[in-house]
Amino acid sequence: MRRLAILCLILSRMPVSAQVDAPWRAAPGYLALFAPADGRAAAYRAYVSPLDLDRVLRGLEADRSLIQAPGAWLARPRSPADAFGQAGRYDRSTLARLYGAQQPRVARGSRAEGGRVVESWTLVSPYPDTALRRLETGTLLVVLRLP
Numbered sequence: 001m002r003r004l005a006i007l008c009l010i011l012s013r014m015p016v017s018a019q020v021d022a023p024w025r026a027a028p029g030y031l032a033l034f035a036p037a038d039g040r041a042a043a044y045r046a047y048v049s050p051l052d053l054d055r056v057l058r059g060l061e062a063d064r065s066l067i068q069a070p071g072a073w074l075a076r077p078r079s080p081a082d083a084f085g086q087a088g089r090y091d092r093s094t095l096a097r098l099y100g101a102q103q104p105r106v107a108r109g110s111r112a113e114g115g116r117v118v119e120s121w122t123l124v125s126p127y128p129d130t131a132l133r134r135l136e137t138g139t140l141l142v143v144l145r146l147p
Contacts, residue, residue: 023051024049026045027046027048027130030046031044031045032089032130033090033130035087035142036087037087040087045142047140048140048141049139052137052139056125057073067110069109072108075125076106076107078103078104080092083106083122094132098134102135104127119143120144121141122142123139127139
């Protein structure tokens with residue numbers, strides 16, 4: 001089982017902590033929506049999991065590479081614009097209508113390697129499909145790899 005997890009990690013180039021604790025799959029279609037349109041988009045990765053946000057966060061609790069700063073990794077309701085930011089090319093009004101009165105729950109935090117912050121994570125649940133037509137159960141993870 002451990003060998004399979006390591007193989008999946010190598011194939012997906014996903015952070016170890018997320019790969020081991022949850023059944024994530026790469027979801028590059030979300031990058032066209034939520035990553036910046038300029039050259040910075042190459043630093044982003046997106047993944048989805050069928051697990052709800054609370055279960056994902058419980059699975060990440062033991063990961064020592066995640067920085068436990070005050071307020072990090074706490075799920076909070078946010079407006080869609082706050083959840084997905086302003087840098088992406090998504091249609092903000094379509095996304096707002098999709099969520100309606102519901103707000104996505106969002107958790108954010110950072111991951112370190114060798115004592116240096118290397119990634120910023122945003123987890124969102126529920127999340128929209130890539131056509132912005134329906135909300136999906138589970139969790140979307142958007143990872144920004146820092147230089």
